[in-house]
Amino acid sequence: MTLNPEKLLNDFETGSKRALARLISLIENNGKLADDVRDALYQKSGRAYRIGFTGPPGAGKSTLVNQITKAYRQQGKTVGIIAVDPTSPFTGGALLGDRVRMNDLTLDDGVFIRSMATRGSLGGLSTKAQEVADILDAFGKDIIIYETVGVGQSELDIVEAADTTVVVLVPESGDSVQAMKAGLMEIADIFVMNKADREGADRAIRELSAILHLREARDWQPPIVKCVAVKQEGINDLLTAIDRHYCYLQEHHLLEEKRRERFVQSVHSLVSTRLKNEFWDERARRILEQHIAGLDQRKTSPYRAAQQLIDHFKQSLAKQ
Amino acid sequence: MDRKIRVLVAKPGLDGHDRGAKVIASALRDAGFEVIYSGLHQTPEQIVEIALQEDVDVIGISILSGAHMTLFPRIMELMQEKGLDDVLLTGGGIIPPEDAEKLEAMGTGKIFGPGSSTQDIIQYIREWAESREQTETK
Numbered sequence: 001m002t003l004n005p006e007k008l009l010n011d012f013e014t015g016s017k018r019a020l021a022r023l024i025s026l027i028e029n030n031g032k033l034a035d036d037v038r039d040a041l042y043q044k045s046g047r048a049y050r051i052g053f054t055g056p057p058g059a060g061k062s063t064l065v066n067q068i069t070k071a072y073r074q075q076g077k078t079v080g081i082i083a084v085d086p087t088s089p090f091t092g093g094a095l096l097g098d099r100v101r102m103n104d105l106t107l108d109d110g111v112f113i114r115s116m117a118t119r120g121s122l123g124g125l126s127t128k129a130q131e132v133a134d135i136l137d138a139f140g141k142d143i144i145i146y147e148t149v150g151v152g153q154s155e156l157d158i159v160e161a162a163d164t165t166v167v168v169l170v171p172e173s174g175d176s177v178q179a180m181k182a183g184l185m186e187i188a189d190i191f192v193m194n195k196a197d198r199e200g201a202d203r204a205i206r207e208l209s210a211i212l213h214l215r216e217a218r219d220w221q222p223p224i225v226k227c228v229a230v231k232q233e234g235i236n237d238l239l240t241a242i243d244r245h246y247c248y249l250q251e252h253h254l255l256e257e258k259r260r261e262r263f264v265q266s267v268h269s270l271v272s273t274r275l276k277n278e279f280w281d282e283r284a285r286r287i288l289e290q291h292i293a294g295l296d297q298r299k300t301s302p303y304r305a306a307q308q309l310i311d312h313f314k315q316s317l318a319k320q
Numbered sequence: 321m322d323r324k325i326r327v328l329v330a331k332p333g334l335d336g337h338d339r340g341a342k343v344i345a346s347a348l349r350d351a352g353f354e355v356i357y358s359g360l361h362q363t364p365e366q367i368v369e370i371a372l373q374e375d376v377d378v379i380g381i382s383i384l385s386g387a388h389m390t391l392f393p394r395i396m397e398l399m400q401e402k403g404l405d406d407v408l409l410t411g412g413g414i415i416p417p418e419d420a421e422k423l424e425a426m427g428t429g430k431i432f433g434p435g436s437s438t439q440d441i442i443q444y445i446r447e448w449a450e451s452r453e454q455t456e457t458k
Contacts, residue, residue, distance in 0.1 A: 018372055018404075021375040022375055093354065094349060094355065096354060096357065100358065103358070103362070106366045107369055112373055113373055114374065115354075115374055119322075
């Protein structure tokens with residue numbers, strides 16, 4: 001199959017999943033994709049509602065995403081899922097295993113699942129995942145679901161990318177919640193206490209709500225939803241909680257604000273990536289080499305080197 | 321382009337032994353590939369659909385049940401139907417050499433029998449990807 005972007009865009013418009021998958025790869029690989037193709041895709045997006053699922057490993061995120069997707073499908077909505085797993089910083093490889101829990105969605109024509117590795121997230125996971133979400137959105141999916149492990153920076157990216165952020169915990173998360181509360185606790189619009197049929201679930205919920213009540217009162221108080229994802233329990237409550245959050249965002253005109261923020265963030269990230277590419281031309285690299293050569297005698301400093309590089313860049317712009 | 325080799329490691333059919341598939345999946349990850357692991361009991365339809373959505377370069381199948389002479393041809397057929405004509409189909413398991421030869425003659429990639437080393441598999445995929453890139457740039 002050809003990688004010609006115009007052809008891909010044509011096929012994409014007639015609903016070809018193969019073209020959709022290929023366009024996602026082009027985005028992931030920083031491939032040559034003309035801006036007018038990107039524009040065309042972007043302009044078609046903006047309809048889908050975006051939900052992020054995050055939480056510690058083994059909390060049952062994939063199983064929950066599987067169940068909630070089936071529930072949306074019953075409502076007649078189509079769903080795009082972006083399942084993010086980390087790339088090994090040592091080998092560059094990744095094992096993407098979220099589909100194991102979503103096998104019964106594979107052959108549903110209204111669902112498209114894509115596994116993504118973080119790939120060192122140069123330029124930010126959020127931008128890449130968001131671009132993929134934009135494509136799924138443009139393809140006509142009603143709901144976009146991101147799924148990512150919440151142990152590092154990626155959970156902050158998910159807040160930017162999602163309209164509603166769901167943090168999935170289990171009764172045993174108690175102590176780890178303490179450790180992670182600075183991150184996970186602050187980003188949740190909704191908490192799910194999954195595996196709630198286990199011992200200690202009610203205590204864990206009490207502790208969690210105690211922590212939440214210690215915080216300053218906010219307009220939106222994140223609810224805690226009890227689920228047992230493998231038994232399909234609590235899924236409707238979770239759906240209701242997501243709907244309520246959506247209504248809240250709409251009433252307070254926060255949806256538009258989120259989308260504006262997302263737009264600004266994308267522009268920032270694109271500008272810095274593109275500027276960086278233009279910045280490091282042959283001459284700039286030579287200037288850096290010269291500074292490195294002078295390093296032994298301490299004849300240079302990072303500040304001086306940076307300023308000289310910027311001066312060179314400005315000059316080359318002025319010449320154009 | 322910062323292209324990564326994406327490989328689907330899948331287990332079709334009824335046998336529930338995925339140790340080999342998991343060893344391969346880990347080895348491929350450590351070799352720097354992006355590995356999508358499907359889990360057990362996949363139908364050929366599911367495998368090809370996953371390969372399509374994930375836009376993988378390679379499908380690697382592990383079969384220990386003896387059903388390889390049915391499953392491989394069916395997967396090939398579906399790959400053709402869905403237009404996955406530049407995707408490598410390879411695999412291994414308990415597959416006698418004469419069956420492996422037959423499958424390769426039908427147009428699968430290399431079939432790895434018992435005792436194959438993960439390094440051989442990695443090297444095979446790398447070389448395949450390189451030769452494909454060369455034909456693409458021509």
